[in-house]
Amino acid sequence: MAAPEFPLETTVGSLALTNPFLLASGPPTASGEQIRHAFRLGWAGAVTKTIVPDTMEILDVSPRFAAWKDEHSGLLGFENIELLSRKDESYWAAEIAAIRKEHPDRVLIASIMASPDPAEWQELACTVQDAGADAIELNVSCPHGMPERGVGAAIGQHADLVGEVTRAVRQVAAVPLIVKLTPNVTDILPVAHAAVDGGADILSAINTVQCLMGIDLETLEPQPAVAGSSTYGGYSGPAVKPIGLRMIAQIARELSIPLMGIGGISRWQDAAEYIAAGASVVQVCTAVMWEGAGIVREMDAGLSGYLAQKYFPDVGALRGRALSRIGTHASLSRSAHRRAAIGYPERCTSCGRCVTACRDGGYHAISIADRRAAIDLDRCDGCSLCSHVCPEGAIVMLPGL
Numbered sequence: 001m002a003a004p005e006f007p008l009e010t011t012v013g014s015l016a017l018t019n020p021f022l023l024a025s026g027p028p029t030a031s032g033e034q035i036r037h038a039f040r041l042g043w044a045g046a047v048t049k050t051i052v053p054d055t056m057e058i059l060d061v062s063p064r065f066a067a068w069k070d071e072h073s074g075l076l077g078f079e080n081i082e083l084l085s086r087k088d089e090s091y092w093a094a095e096i097a098a099i100r101k102e103h104p105d106r107v108l109i110a111s112i113m114a115s116p117d118p119a120e121w122q123e124l125a126c127t128v129q130d131a132g133a134d135a136i137e138l139n140v141s142c143p144h145g146m147p148e149r150g151v152g153a154a155i156g157q158h159a160d161l162v163g164e165v166t167r168a169v170r171q172v173a174a175v176p177l178i179v180k181l182t183p184n185v186t187d188i189l190p191v192a193h194a195a196v197d198g199g200a201d202i203l204s205a206i207n208t209v210q211c212l213m214g215i216d217l218e219t220l221e222p223q224p225a226v227a228g229s230s231t232y233g234g235y236s237g238p239a240v241k242p243i244g245l246r247m248i249a250q251i252a253r254e255l256s257i258p259l260m261g262i263g264g265i266s267r268w269q270d271a272a273e274y275i276a277a278g279a280s281v282v283q284v285c286t287a288v289m290w291e292g293a294g295i296v297r298e299m300d301a302g303l304s305g306y307l308a309q310k311y312f313p314d315v316g317a318l319r320g321r322a323l324s325r326i327g328t329h330a331s332l333s334r335s336a337h338r339r340a341a342i343g344y345p346e347r348c349t350s351c352g353r354c355v356t357a358c359r360d361g362g363y364h365a366i367s368i369a370d371r372r373a374a375i376d377l378d379r380c381d382g383c384s385l386c387s388h389v390c391p392e393g394a395i396v397m398l399p400g401l
């Protein structure tokens, strides 16, 4: 593996990392062997698949995934109705202790979930902490299966319950405490505040977005169909990135607590955007399931090249750099008007998609003349629809005349 152009060592709270890339809790961290494999490939840290008390029964169904794909760009969105770790506490205690010894420079975070009884959370937190976990992440955000049992998002959707669980674990946790938030709330800020008030050191967001992937029109079975039936599941992958990014930005603007950004990260650019929106580091799940843990190499090289090119001395220098540019709608300029222009006429194939879009969804400002799209500037309202619809990237938005 070629050495990165630029060192990516960074910190999140008191945790020091060799780069800002961690595996999120999920199938890629379901066993100690997978975590070791990821560490060998270059991941700076990993959050275990959520560990539960041995008394909590975890019975998974099959199949438990559904995917929304695009024939050109691959995966768009991914749904899962998977539950938590099926490995017992003693397995995880032994693996955490062993991995800690084998990879002392990597950060191993234990994700935990227990019954609504705070004492159970405390007991489990002590087990993983005593085994050597560098930090504990509280899963109060799983949107399927567990809420029916009064845990997961059933806790994370209520600020008072999040505060209660966080406070309980804080009483026993000597290592950094991370609270993983659910996006399935009207407003994430009261929950974020409750976690901070309860003693969280770091917040991570987001867990999956509750969804129903689709219905097979032949059989009318909702997907993923388990013997013909389904349930609402958790949405992840590229489609949820804008939701995660929004929530990280919202929290970063409101609170000064360190953040781990999660949701739809599959390339270095996604990670850089999360960091510019206020995250210190990022966690990745679906992209690793789809493309393998080796993606960390490209993410590492890409991010370090970007930092060098932009003269950012380190990852921390990028953190939150876009935040001051996010404000209310009313604060946006009304004078910086733009107009559509055929910026790259040689790319125009006169396919007519911009004409149709502008006619039926815009301002009737585009026609085809001399086998090229032509824009009537008097009619163009500067909405930008045509620039997004054009499959060839021929249309650009220029400052208005």
Ligand SMILES: Cc1cc2nc3c(=O)[nH]c(=O)nc-3n(C[C@H](O)[C@H](O)[C@H](O)COP(=O)(O)O)c2cc1C
Binding pocket: 024, 025, 026, 027, 049, 050, 078, 080, 082, 083, 084, 085, 111, 139, 142, 180, 206, 207, 208, 235, 236, 237, 238, 240, 262, 263, 264, 265, 283, 284, 285, 286, 287
């Ligand atoms: C199949 C699957 C299983 C998951 N299991 C867990 C889990 O056990 N605990 C947890 O906190 N999050 C779990 N997650 C959520 C991920 O950690 C992550 O928050 C979410 O998938 C968004 O990130 P992504 O778009 O990179 O996948 C799971 C996600 C998937 C796709």
